[in-house]
Amino acid sequence: MISEDLKKLLTKINSEFDPILIRCIPEKGAELDNCFPLVESKVAANGGDSVLGWHIRESKLLVEAIFHTVWKREDGELIDISPKPVPTKEILFVQDPCASYEGRQIDNIRLNILGNRLVDDLIEVCEASYRLQNKGERAYSTPLL
16 A cells, blocks of 8 residues: 555656566676666666666655666566675566656655655755765766765
8 A cells, every 4th residue: 555655745746657676686796886787788788678667765763765777677577686785685666757867867856745744954964965976977876975
């Protein structure tokens, strides 16, 4: 069942799809936070396709959509092959057929679910950090760590 908060986030990202749980099978030796070239290489080596969309994360403070791509196997199953900082068995993912990736970083979409001003401040800090880290040519590189 989709929570009301998640419904609001899906409206904010203008999604026409429901989120689905997909398995995580990370590629050994792959970089963190670099899903786009990783999936492109996987498609070239093993067939299938790249599916753009949003990795959805929910916490007690906010719901967040992270621009992401996953591998679609030739049998149609979607698999997240990108390693995560904290290993996980599955993610919530929503496809976005209107999305395109042109090598440029795209900021997360965040929604305060508490109505708490401190969460608004946290979101503002995240957005300011994103703008700073992705100024000029840095927008086309792996995020700063």
